[in-house]
Amino acid sequence: MEVLGVTVIQESPRVVVAVGKKKTAVARAVIRQGFGRVRVNGYPLELWPVEMARMKMWEPLALSGDFAKRVDIDVNVSGGGYMGQAAAVRIAIARGLVGYFQSQELKELYERYDPYMLKGDPRRSEPKKPGIKHARSKRQKAYR
Numbered sequence: 001m002e003v004l005g006v007t008v009i010q011e012s013p014r015v016v017v018a019v020g021k022k023k024t025a026v027a028r029a030v031i032r033q034g035f036g037r038v039r040v041n042g043y044p045l046e047l048w049p050v051e052m053a054r055m056k057m058w059e060p061l062a063l064s065g066d067f068a069k070r071v072d073i074d075v076n077v078s079g080g081g082y083m084g085q086a087a088a089v090r091i092a093i094a095r096g097l098v099g100y101f102q103s104q105e106l107k108e109l110y111e112r113y114d115p116y117m118l119k120g121d122p123r124r125s126e127p128k129k130p131g132i133k134h135a136r137s138k139r140q141k142a143y144r
Helices: 049-069 082-101 104-113
Strands: 004-009 017-021 023-034 038-040 071-076
Touching: 004 082, 017 071, 017 082, 023 082, 038 049, 049 071, 049 082, 049 104, 082 104
Parallel strands: 038 071
Antiparallel strands: 004 017, 017 023, 023 071
16 A cells, blocks of 8 residues: 555564655655664664755654654655755655544645645756756857
8 A cells, every 4th residue: 555655564563664755865664662762774863964965854743743753764865965854754654644644734734834844855856958058058148
């Protein structure tokens, strides 16, 4: 069963896998019953080196309140830069919590706080064009 990028792997001891993407970063979150531990690429989230990225990843956990204290979350993220990875982790955690608890109020809370927390951000970088240095740069002209 897959809905909104969330796949339920097992029913009895419930395990949910959620995917989040931002630009070229892809995060896969595995959510199972536990005690509130969150690990990103094997590191505890509290020890993540970049503070702004850590705060961005922490948002869905802070908003969920007691829901996050009842599950363990393991996230694998690759690709992109560190802030793109943080946004992908944020999306994966939010989708996973909504899928694990099947909570409509949690989903509405995330949508009110930031709609892109569940549906993702469709923007991508524009490709470079041949003959110019960047995607939209042009040759300058001087008329005098």
